[in-house]
Amino acid sequence: MIEKPSVDDHEINDNETTSADLEKSAMIQQQQPHEPGVKSMNTNTTTNGLDQPKTPGGSTGPTTRLYRRRWLIVCLFSSYSLCNSFQWIQYGIIGNIFTRFYGVDDFTIDWMSMIYMLTYIPFIFPVTWLLEKKGLRVVALVATALNCAGTWIKVTSARPDLFAVTFLGQFCCSCAQVFILGMPSKLASVWFGSDEVSTACSIGVFGNQLGIAIGFLVPPILVPNVDDIDELAHHIRIMFYITAGVATVLFILVVIVFQERPELPPTQAQATARSIPSEQYSYTASILRLLRNKPFILLIITYGLNVGCFYAVGTLLNRMIIEHYPGEEVNAGRIGLTIVIAGMVGSLICGIWLDRTKTYKPKWALGPILVPVFGMTRRSQSQDGHSNHKATELVVNQHVFGIIFTICQGKIIDRFGTLEGNIFLCVFLLIGTIMTGFIKSDLRRQKANLATAAWPSDYQDGNIPAPSILKDGNIPAPSILKEAKL
Numbered sequence: 238m239i240e241k242p243s244v245d246d247h248e249i250n251d252n253e254t255t256s257a258d259l260e261k262s263a264m265i266q267q268q269q270p271h272e273p274g275v276k277s278m279n280t281n282t283t284t285n286g287l288d289q290p291k292t293p294g295g296s297t298g299p300t301t302r303l304y305r306r307r308w309l310i311v312c313l314f315s316s317y318s319l320c321n322s323f324q325w326i327q328y329g330i331i332g333n334i335f336t337r338f339y340g341v342d343d344f345t346i347d348w349m350s351m352i353y354m355l356t357y358i359p360f361i362f363p364v365t366w367l368l369e370k371k372g373l374r375v376v377a378l379v380a381t382a383l384n385c386a387g388t389w390i391k392v393t394s395a396r397p398d399l400f401a402v403t404f405l406g407q408f409c410c411s412c413a414q415v416f417i418l419g420m421p422s423k424l425a426s427v428w429f430g431s432d433e434v435s436t437a438c439s440i441g442v443f444g445n446q447l448g449i450a451i452g453f454l455v456p457p458i459l460v461p462n463v464d465d466i467d468e469l470a471h472h473i474r475i476m477f478y479i480t481a482g483v484a485t486v487l488f489i490l491v492v493i494v495f496q497e498r499p500e501l502p503p504t505q506a507q508a509t510a511r512s513i514p515s516e517q518y519s520y521t522a523s524i525l526r527l528l529r530n531k532p533f534i535l536l537i538i539t540y541g542l543n544v545g546c547f548y549a550v551g552t553l554l555n556r557m558i559i560e561h562y563p564g565e566e567v568n569a570g571r572i573g574l575t576i577v578i579a580g581m582v583g584s585l586i587c588g589i590w591l592d593r594t595k596t597y598k599p600k601w602a603l604g605p606i607l608v609p610v611f612g613m614t615r616r617s618q619s620q621d622g623h624s625n626h627k628a629t630e631l632v633v634n635q636h637v638f639g640i641i642f643t644i645c646q647g648k649i650i651d652r653f654g655t656l657e658g659n660i661f662l663c664v665f666l667l668i669g670t671i672m673t674g675f676i677k678s679d680l681r682r683q684k685a686n687l688a689t690a691a692w693p694s695d696y697q698d699g700n701i702p703a704p705s706i707l708k709d710g711n712i713p714a715p716s717i718l719k720e721a722k723l
Contacts, residue, residue: 315444322448380416453573545638
């Protein structure tokens, strides 16, 4: 008897596991009415009340379905990501005002941005483990709760002698960010079809980008550079109150609306992932497997170089502009807005492009070259085509480079000038462009979807697959299917 492929290092017995799953699925099919939009895993076609295809055992195979609620979930996620990312740059873009208000130096204000990067590095791996074990809803609740708490702490800090309090509030918001950045790829794979994953990731990260754009634009408008400290405190307090109100509403919506996962999986790869017992999955082993992947190591380096440069520019933009154009805080914000809007447009275009063409490498190669035009495009697309752990390591790397580049460029600007600081970043962007050319394209998620889609049709009506698919009576796809779980 020919067995179907195992989906992990441990073999799954065909008679004990697969038959039971098929019988259970058949009972569900009999209890639920046929609806348009329900797809059979065996044929990847939509059922409409007609006879459904059978597996070799004669029972009806499991189904997949896309729920309209998925758009509400991803938009809600995008909204609270926006609220959090807005606060990343709200201090830095008016850094000269906050240095005068709190009586601190420029480097201290730079840390109000860099704390987002620093906090992420040690906490992301336990948070990713929590995401795998507890799921999307728990992580979303923790993220919005921390973000809400941080905003209200800031409300109490609008006094010149309470910089430590405002730093504490920023620290809470930076912790919330750790629970946010790892979610888009997971949310997209759990809720969206295989031809929508890149677009869903783009929408999820779109909120993060829009929040940064608003963070560049709004603080200089809400907090003008006035001489009177009491008036300045009033403007700062208004900005903090607005942020806290939005964060509170979003927290309540997540409690009420956010759902863990749909009843039926959206794709065959996700159905396969659900069938893998959690005890058979090793988080540590998956990380070590990635670290042995040489193309991936090149990817995280070149990606970190590119996005680290953006973080440095965003953090130091106020200092670069005000040094040459004093009193132009609003225009400095508009320049930052332009950078991010360009990235948002590039993000959406690339998301659609990737879903239709699956040509990932050309986009990555253009990222460093077009960084002034498409600013954050590579950042927004980083999680497309990669497992959740790959996205985690990519983002860790970008934060490491972000801290290094921000500190180094800040010191160069202070000692030599803005031009020399920008040349410093351009050198590393060129290095990233060259390294991208050596990255091998290995799209494992696509292979997993193709592998899981292939075997039911091959086995339909008891036919034996072609010899090219079989090797010693087994489909040679366990390692590919295992990647669908990551």
